[in-house]
Amino acid sequence: MRYDPARPAGRLLLTPEDKEAPVRVRRLGQLGLGDRRDPDLDAYADRLAEVTGAPYAMVNFVGEYRQFFAGLHLPAVSPPVVVRPDGTTPVLGRELGRDHGFCPHVVVRRKALVLEDVSDYPRFAGNPVVDEFGVRSYLGAPLIDSTGTALGTVCVLDVAPRPWGRSGLETIKSSAAELVARIERREADGLPLL
Template sequence: MSAPVPYQHYDPTSQMLVTPEDPDAPARAARLRSLGVGSLPLPEFDAFARNLARILETPYAMVNFIDESRQYFAGLYATGQPGVELPPQEASSSRIMSKDHGWCPHVVVRKKALVLEDVCDYPRFAGNPVVDEMSIRSYLGAPLIDWNSGMALGTICVIDTDTRPWGRQGLEIIKAQAQEMVARLHEIERQGGI
């Protein structure tokens, strides 16, 4: 007969890494600098975000680039819906968010789309600061994979304050739109950067 195993307290949050480790961050930051992305709002990317929100019928959409320490919304569309206070679109400094907020850092590290119909259904993601601070309930995002390096440079995403059944169609749309943005980034590079 074996000795009884002592009772161990289980902490369900102990295995939940809020911000994923990101070994590609330095190389990504260098690549973004070479493209000229990440320091100024870009009207073309704002228009892309606006169109993405229209297609997926969401109040918010972003073109988000992630470096070593932050996220930068080079493209941002926010309807100004009550209860959610996203930064105004005019000031570039207000487009910066910590890497421990939101789910785009997870998309970049995974290099795969992320579909959260109700973030509260996923303990790993439900505790994210934007759930309480901004009342976000659903998220749909896809990585922007650089064709040359295979590295994820950032994401495009949409969010909503209500739960959303994104379905296969939503996933296909966000992935196709991500490819369009990557093609645009490569076109920008061919033209000598932003």
């Protein structure tokens, strides 16, 4: 973990150190992923949201300094959960800093992460996405290819606590494995991603 004295009260940044980031960035470049929206991955995120019943779903590729949602599902109508002092509400876009969210933890740990209520976990409750976007629950799994590289994650989240349970964990893990197989098939055969 890194300490940032510029943060209020000397708060710890909870983003884990990621020594594999340079290798990941090179691999994502070889695959042509991680820096642009992909309609096939958007469709994949749409299906993942439908299967899990989550309002938000992402296919997220994690770089050295940022995360990029090449696949993104947002609810048709997103009620403002957080209202800033100036009256505006944050909008989730395609890119977030590496210190936001839970996916960088999944990539570094190389394991699925289930947070049914982030407020139950002090380590995660202080993450900027909790305050900025009102995220309350998260379910994500790493995308680990046959080279052993953790490319990113597939994940779903909600603005309310969610009992994901064992079935949610199995769904997100199998979704990650399925997507990696499709990515590698595309690489080997030149087939469309989905």
